[in-house]
Amino acid sequence: MASLSLDGLTKRYGDHPVVRSVTLDVQDGEFLVLLGPSGCGKTTTLRMIAGFVPPSGGSIRIGEADVTSLPPWKRNAGLVFQSYALFPHMTVAENVAFGLEMRKVPKAEIGPRVTEALRLVRLDGFGERYPRQLSGGQQQRVALARALVIRPDVLLLDEPLSNLDAKLRLEVRLEIRALQQQLGLTTVMVTHDQEEALTMADRLVVMSDGAVRQVGTQSDLYERPADLFVADFVGRSTMISGAVTGPGAFRSDGGLTLSCPAAAEAGPATVALRPERLTLGAAAQGLDNHAAGTVTFVSYLGALLDVHVRLNAADHVVVQIPNRSDGHVPAVGDTIEVGWPASACLVFPREAA
Amino acid sequence: MTLDGRIWGRLALYGVAWATLGFILLPLIFVTWLAFFAQEIPSFPPEGYSLKWFGAIAANRNFVTGFSTSLQVAVAATAIGLLIAVPASLILARRQFTGSAAVNQFLLLPLVVPGVVMGTSIYVFQIETEIATGLPILGSLGGLVAGHTLLVIPWTVRLVTASLAGLDRAAEEAAQSLGANQWTTFFRVTLPAIRPGVVAGALFGFVTSFGNLEMSLFLVGPGRITLPIAILQYLEWKIDPTVAAVSVLQILVIAVAMVITDRYVKLARVV
Numbered sequence: 295m296a297s298l299s300l301d302g303l304t305k306r307y308g309d310h311p312v313v314r315s316v317t318l319d320v321q322d323g324e325f326l327v328l329l330g331p332s333g334c335g336k337t338t339t340l341r342m343i344a345g346f347v348p349p350s351g352g353s354i355r356i357g358e359a360d361v362t363s364l365p366p367w368k369r370n371a372g373l374v375f376q377s378y379a380l381f382p383h384m385t386v387a388e389n390v391a392f393g394l395e396m397r398k399v400p401k402a403e404i405g406p407r408v409t410e411a412l413r414l415v416r417l418d419g420f421g422e423r424y425p426r427q428l429s430g431g432q433q434q435r436v437a438l439a440r441a442l443v444i445r446p447d448v449l450l451l452d453e454p455l456s457n458l459d460a461k462l463r464l465e466v467r468l469e470i471r472a473l474q475q476q477l478g479l480t481t482v483m484v485t486h487d488q489e490e491a492l493t494m495a496d497r498l499v500v501m502s503d504g505a506v507r508q509v510g511t512q513s514d515l516y517e518r519p520a521d522l523f524v525a526d527f528v529g530r531s532t533m534i535s536g537a538v539t540g541p542g543a544f545r546s547d548g549g550l551t552l553s554c555p556a557a558a559e560a561g562p563a564t565v566a567l568r569p570e571r572l573t574l575g576a577a578a579q580g581l582d583n584h585a586a587g588t589v590t591f592v593s594y595l596g597a598l599l600d601v602h603v604r605l606n607a608a609d610h611v612v613v614q615i616p617n618r619s620d621g622h623v624p625a626v627g628d629t630i631e632v633g634w635p636a637s638a639c640l641v642f643p644r645e646a647a
Numbered sequence: 648m649t650l651d652g653r654i655w656g657r658l659a660l661y662g663v664a665w666a667t668l669g670f671i672l673l674p675l676i677f678v679t680w681l682a683f684f685a686q687e688i689p690s691f692p693p694e695g696y697s698l699k700w701f702g703a704i705a706a707n708r709n710f711v712t713g714f715s716t717s718l719q720v721a722v723a724a725t726a727i728g729l730l731i732a733v734p735a736s737l738i739l740a741r742r743q744f745t746g747s748a749a750v751n752q753f754l755l756l757p758l759v760v761p762g763v764v765m766g767t768s769i770y771v772f773q774i775e776t777e778i779a780t781g782l783p784i785l786g787s788l789g790g791l792v793a794g795h796t797l798l799v800i801p802w803t804v805r806l807v808t809a810s811l812a813g814l815d816r817a818a819e820e821a822a823q824s825l826g827a828n829q830w831t832t833f834f835r836v837t838l839p840a841i842r843p844g845v846v847a848g849a850l851f852g853f854v855t856s857f858g859n860l861e862m863s864l865f866l867v868g869p870g871r872i873t874l875p876i877a878i879l880q881y882l883e884w885k886i887d888p889t890v891a892a893v894s895v896l897q898i899l900v901i902a903v904a905m906v907i908t909d910r911y912v913k914l915a916r917v918v
Contacts, residue, residue: 365823367823373820373824375820377817379815381839392822396826437821
C-alpha cells in the first residue's frame, strides 16, 4: 500500500472543464470518498487516477512514483466497477488469477493466492463457477477479490454498491470497510450516496461542478460545512434567506430577526438549519430564536417525524422530532412555537450570482 | 375472445407456420430424393433407386475441381473478410467520427448491390487495373478471392458489431487495471466475448461465398471453375440426377459447417 496524491489535476473536454484543479492527499491506509451529484467530476477524477482518462493538467503520484503519464496496466491500482465487470467467459478462479498471470506470478503461487483472496471475501469453494451462476452480491465480492489479489498500491471503487439491492448494500458496505481496515488499503471510492459515503469514509471530499468544495471528516462536513452547497448536499438543511445586519444579527426576507454566531459578515446571506437542531412547543420559548408558525406538512419516518412549519410568507423550516408514542404529534394546521439556539444557524454569505 | 376463437387463431398460426416450413424444405427434400433416382430422366414416379450419380460426380472433372476451388475461395475470402471486418467493427462500435455511420452503411453495401452488378463492376475494375499495372489479376485465384471477400464483409461486420454492442467496456478496463496491455486485453477479454458474433459472421460469409454464382461468373479465368458454375454449365446441356447429387453434396458441406459452428456457438442465440 502507498499514499496517493493529486496535484492540480484538471480535465477539460475542449473548452469545457470537467475537473478543475483537484489537489488531494490520501494517506497510506486511508479510506477517502469522493462525494457529489452526478456530473460533478468525481468519476472523471477516479478514472484519471486509474489511467483511463489522460489529465489535461496536474499530476498524480502513487507512493513516490509519478504515474501521470503511465497507462493503466502499469499503475498497480485495483479497480472495482459498478457493473462488476467480471470476465464472463472465465471461472471465478480464472477471473481472480488474471491479474497474477499478467504479473507473471509463478503458477505454483497463483493457486494459493487465489484461494486466499476468495476466502477473504467469503467465497471459498466458488472458484469453479462462472460469474453468471452467482448473485449480484457474490459477483461484487469476486470483483473485490480480483482487485485485491494483485496487492494494489491503491484500491479504487467506482460506485461499487449501486447495483445491489438496499439490504445487501448495507452488509457489503460494512464488509468492504472491515476488509479495508484489516488490510490497511489505501482506498478512493466514488459515490453519490451520502449515507454510503458517511458510513465508510475516513475522510470525504465533496465535489461539485468539477471542483472540490470541502475536504473533511463526517462531522466537519455536517457541523461545519464550508459553503451553502455542502450544507445542502450533506445531510438536510432548511434555508432561510435574508441578510446579516450586524454582529450576530440576521434579518430574514420574511421579517424574522434571528440571533446567529457573531462571526458572520454583514451583507446578503443565507442561514442553513439542520432539522434536528430545532425544537417545537413550549421548550422552544427559552431558546435564542423562536417564532410561531403553522404546521403545513408532517411526514412520518418511523422513528422520527418531519414537521414542516411555515413561519411567515417567505420563511419555512423543517423540524425533526423523535416519534414518541406519549408525545404530542402535531397536526397539519396547528399553530406551534419553533425555536433554536443561535449556534444552530449556519450563516453563508450569498454568493454573487 | 371466445375459447372457440382462440382455437381457430391457434390453428391458423400453426397452419401458416407449417406451410412456411414446407415451402422452405420442399425443394431440399425433392432435390435430395431426386439424387437417388435410378433413371436418367428425372420423372415421377422413380423407377428405382441408385447411388450411381454420386459416383458420376467423382468422374466429372469440372465438379471435382469446382468443389475444390469453391472451398479454397470461400475459406480464403472468409479469413480475409474477418481480418478486415473485426478491426473495422471495433472502430465503428466505439468511435463516433465524422462519417462513421456512412462507413458502416458502406460496409454493408455488398448485401444491397445485385450480384451481377457487382460482378460486372469488379470485372471492369480488374481489367483496368491489369492494363494499368500489367499484373495478371483477372481470372486469377487472387482476383476471385478479392471479389468474394466483399461478399463476406457485410455479414461479419454486421454480426461482430452486434456482439460488440453487448460487451461491457468495463471488462476491458478491468483487464487493463489488472496489468493487461491493449493487445492482451483484446485477445484475452474482447475476442472471447465477441466470439459468437465472429464465428457466426464467418459461417454466413462462408456460405454466401461458397454458393455464389453471379459474381464468380465474371471473375473466373479459363480452366478455373467454381462449384455453382460447374453445376450451371452441366445443366446447360444435360439434365440428370448428377446435378441433384452435387446439390446434395453442397447442402451437406453447409450443414456440416453449421453443425460444427453450433457446437461452439449457439447460432440461435446470435442470429
